[in-house]
Amino acid sequence: MLATLMAVCTLGAVAPAAAVADCTDIRWEVRWSPDLSGATGGSLISVPVCYDGRTGAPAPAKRTKRQRREPTRAQYRALRFVPSAEVSRKVQERMIEQQAVGDDAAAVTAFFRSDQAMRQFRAAVRRTGWSTRDLGDMYAYAYTQMWLLVNEQTRISTPVQKAVRADLRRRLALDRRVRRQSDAAQQETAEWLGSWTVVAVGGYNTQREQGGQEAGDAWRDHMRERLDSVDIFDQDLTQVRLTRKGVVKR
Numbered sequence: 001m002l003a004t005l006m007a008v009c010t011l012g013a014v015a016p017a018a019a020v021a022d023c024t025d026i027r028w029e030v031r032w033s034p035d036l037s038g039a040t041g042g043s044l045i046s047v048p049v050c051y052d053g054r055t056g057a058p059a060p061a062k063r064t065k066r067q068r069r070e071p072t073r074a075q076y077r078a079l080r081f082v083p084s085a086e087v088s089r090k091v092q093e094r095m096i097e098q099q100a101v102g103d104d105a106a107a108v109t110a111f112f113r114s115d116q117a118m119r120q121f122r123a124a125v126r127r128t129g130w131s132t133r134d135l136g137d138m139y140a141y142a143y144t145q146m147w148l149l150v151n152e153q154t155r156i157s158t159p160v161q162k163a164v165r166a167d168l169r170r171r172l173a174l175d176r177r178v179r180r181q182s183d184a185a186q187q188e189t190a191e192w193l194g195s196w197t198v199v200a201v202g203g204y205n206t207q208r209e210q211g212g213q214e215a216g217d218a219w220r221d222h223m224r225e226r227l228d229s230v231d232i233f234d235q236d237l238t239q240v241r242l243t244r245k246g247v248v249k250r
Contacts, residue, residue: 167246
């Protein structure tokens with residue numbers, strides 16, 4: 001799993017924001033708020049989030065008998081994207097919109113705009129030998145790390161890791177919706193998932209170190225629900241297993 005990536009500590013609360021006042025589907029979520037000054041390490045605060053009409057990253061299509069074939073080289077190549085700084089800034093602003101609240105808003109904004117989250121995620125992906133310009137690799141790495149977190153695991157074997165990567169890349173490559181996405185759309189998905197991986201794993205590590213296992217467990221429970229939301233994986237990762245055959249239902 002990724003090393004300790006972020007710093008978080010106390011839990012607070014804020015009043016509902018005006019932006020969600022007329023929302024019909026408001027959910028309170030714990031948000032990570034780092035303190036880049038190093039004085040406190042950061043904080044966790046509860047904020048209201050509007051889910052009306054929200055759409056998220058394109059999940060790989062479910063496999064059918066017809067789809068159980070190997071993608072062509074061209075279909076795999078369609079997962080590659082040429083990154084741009086403009087897209088990275090868009091993702092940073094999306095993260096800031098969700099995370100930069102309360103007294104630490106300025107610090108959170110500075111953190112994401114400095115690209116620290118994605119620099120850490122890209123470095124981890126490269127250490128695995130995968131590409132940071134391939135949606136399949138970026139998706140698979142985020143999926144694997146998030147699965148480890150919510151399933152209370154610390155590692156998976158190399159054969160399983162390779163099988164999961166191959167399975168998810170195959171599903172994405174066979175999905176016409178994904179293949180037809182622009183470079184910008186694929187990059188945005190990859191960096192959105194990467195940024196959330198850093199926040200999720202880093203938050204757990206720091207909560208456990210500073211607040212004990214109970215605090216770490218509370219953070220993990222929160223992330224189980226958060227990852228099941230439509231703007232991330234839209235899937236309960238505790239209901240699947242990672243095996244030598246790839247991702248399978250429990």
